[in-house]
Amino acid sequence: MPDSVCFMEINVQGTVRGVGFRPFVYNLAREFDITGTVSNNGQGVVIEAQGVRTSIEAFVRDLRTNAPPLARITSLRDNCSRTKGIFKEFSILASSSGQESCALIPADIAICGNCLDDILAPGNRRYSYSFTNCTNCGPRFTIVQFTPYDRAATSMKHFHLCEDCQAEYNDPQDRRFHAQPNGCPACGPELSFHDGEGQYLETASPLAELASSLRMGQVAAVRGLGGFYLVVDAESEEAVSRLRNRKGRKSKPLTVMTKNLQEAMRVSYVSTMAAE
Ligand SMILES: [Zn+2]
Ligand SMILES: [Zn+2]
Structure with a gap:
């Protein structure tokens, strides 16, 4: 009975959170006329899929081969059983929490x-x-x-x-x-600019203000979503040695940020493997 309706629970593990995996599943299910649900749990993603057997098979095939660029599926378990016949549409369920948290x-x-x-x-x-x-x-x-x-x-x-x-x-x-x-x-979040004493300074463009501070050889602390990093103009010997002195880091290499690969190649040797 190639066209019988069947029901399948599919468990996907790996890096499937925060990479657009659930919408990918949702759109794929719609494409194959599959009803059911997709949800996150502590281990990864669980899909309940209901549809004709050939569609389910095509769906599982595409799950494996067309996943979004950042999703890494490390294992995929599926079981096909008799239909439960309970799904009218395909939906994305809210996350369940409180379970083991080994999702990457x-x-x-x-x-x-x-x-x-x-x-x-x-x-x-x-x-x-x-x-x-x-x-x-x-x-x-x-x-x-x-x-x-x-x-x-x-x-x-x-x-x-x-x-x-x-x-x-x-x-x-x-x-x-x-x-x-x-x-x-x-x-x-928005950008703001503060002086060396931590005083907020009104400015039209915090970024432009930062750039001109760096051009003057100053050390800046850039605060992002996760913490601070200290920056200076890497091509100014004076600025770099000021940072080294303050950090007590006389010779250990510092990270150099460049705009792109071309710029990185201008200031350093970049092997083919590193470039990739
Ligand atoms: Zn983007
Ligand atoms: Zn908004």
Whole structure:
């Protein structure tokens, strides 16, 4: 009976949180006329799928082969049983917590091309917004405080989503669906500039102010979502030695940040493997 309706519970483990996995499952299920649910638990993702057997098989195949770029499926267990016949549609369930927390938390990911487009487009509501991110990029590991990885479990819980951001967060077809650090100039973190004594300084552009401080050879502490890092102009010997003296770090190498690979190749030797 190739076209009989069947029911399958699929357990997926691996890095499947915070990488757009549930919306991927949701859209895939709709494509194959599959009803049921997808939800996170402490171990990973659980899918209940109901549909004709051939669709379920195609669905499982695509789950394995077309998962979003950041999802790493380390194992996939499935059992096909007689239909339960209980699902009218496919839905994404709220997370259950309080279970074992061995689901992997993905690493922080550099800004993606789509988000870059957002911050570079005048008129976009995230134009020049420093904390722009989506399901395919942005902080993860840095902001998480406990698991399951949901906004309430991150340092972003103090920022309440505005209406526009909430709409993105709720829409399985939006690339910011359940992007936990989602935010915008109206509701998310913002930049501010403080002097050496910690006094807040009114300025049109904290970023421009930082850049000019660095050009003058000063040491700055940049605070992100997860902590501070100290920065100086790496091409100023005087600035670098000031930082070394203050940190008591006479010779240990420091990290050099560059804008892109070309710039990194200009100031250092980069092997092919490292470039990749
Ligand atoms: Zn992005
Ligand atoms: Zn917002």
